[in-house]
Amino acid sequence: MKTVIYPGTFDPITNGHVDIIQRASKMFNQVIVAVAESPRKNTLFTLDERIDMVREVFKSQPNIVVKGFSGLLVDFAKAENANILIRGLRTTIDFEYELGLSTMYQKLMPEIESLFLPPNEKYAFLSSTIVREVALHGGDVTEFVHSYVANRLINKG
Numbered sequence: 764m765k766t767v768i769y770p771g772t773f774d775p776i777t778n779g780h781v782d783i784i785q786r787a788s789k790m791f792n793q794v795i796v797a798v799a800e801s802p803r804k805n806t807l808f809t810l811d812e813r814i815d816m817v818r819e820v821f822k823s824q825p826n827i828v829v830k831g832f833s834g835l836l837v838d839f840a841k842a843e844n845a846n847i848l849i850r851g852l853r854t855t856i857d858f859e860y861e862l863g864l865s866t867m868y869q870k871l872m873p874e875i876e877s878l879f880l881p882p883n884e885k886y887a888f889l890s891s892t893i894v895r896e897v898a899l900h901g902g903d904v905t906e907f908v909h910s911y912v913a914n915r916l917i918n919k920g
């Protein structure tokens with residue numbers, strides 16, 4: 764059984780994340796979407812809210828499991844007995860940041876592998892930050908997020 768971990772803050776989950784998760788779920792038996800507590804990020808949604816939104820989006824897909832975690836990602840990966848991470852790579856800025864992260868993960872857990880997936884071109888410039896900004900100023904985000912997430916954003920506004 765090959766399991767892959769897709770970690771992130773998901774504040775909130777966007778269609779760009781959904782696309783990566785769906786593609787990963789075709790390559791692996793199980794995808795664990797690992798929602799990071801990210802206490803330093805001052806998130807719009809609480810950890811429980813972010814987990815709830817991801818669960819709602821994938822509620823009919825049993826091979827996509829959603830879990831929250833705090834602390835080091837490599838400790839979570841060890842606890843889940845999984846050593847493959849998926850990350851999305853949108854821009855060269857993502858690339859530099861992700862290269863640094865993956866190098867550190869290798870130091871902390873030598874058996875870990877990071878796999879990078881390019882975004883679907885429709886979502887190449889989509890980020891949770893942009894979605895939050897547009898939604899908080901009353902813009903329509905239904906093209907970029909699941910309807911459940913769009914409603915949660917409206918309730919926050």
Ligand code: ADP
Nearest residue numbers: 770771772773779780850851852882886889890
């Ligand atoms: P983090 O705080 O760890 O960057 P995010 O929730 O912002 O968490 O993103 C999680 C992962 O999803 C990262 O690998 C990021 O590059 C990727 N990602 C974010 N948005 C997109 C998108 N539109 N297309 C593809 N990958 C994306």
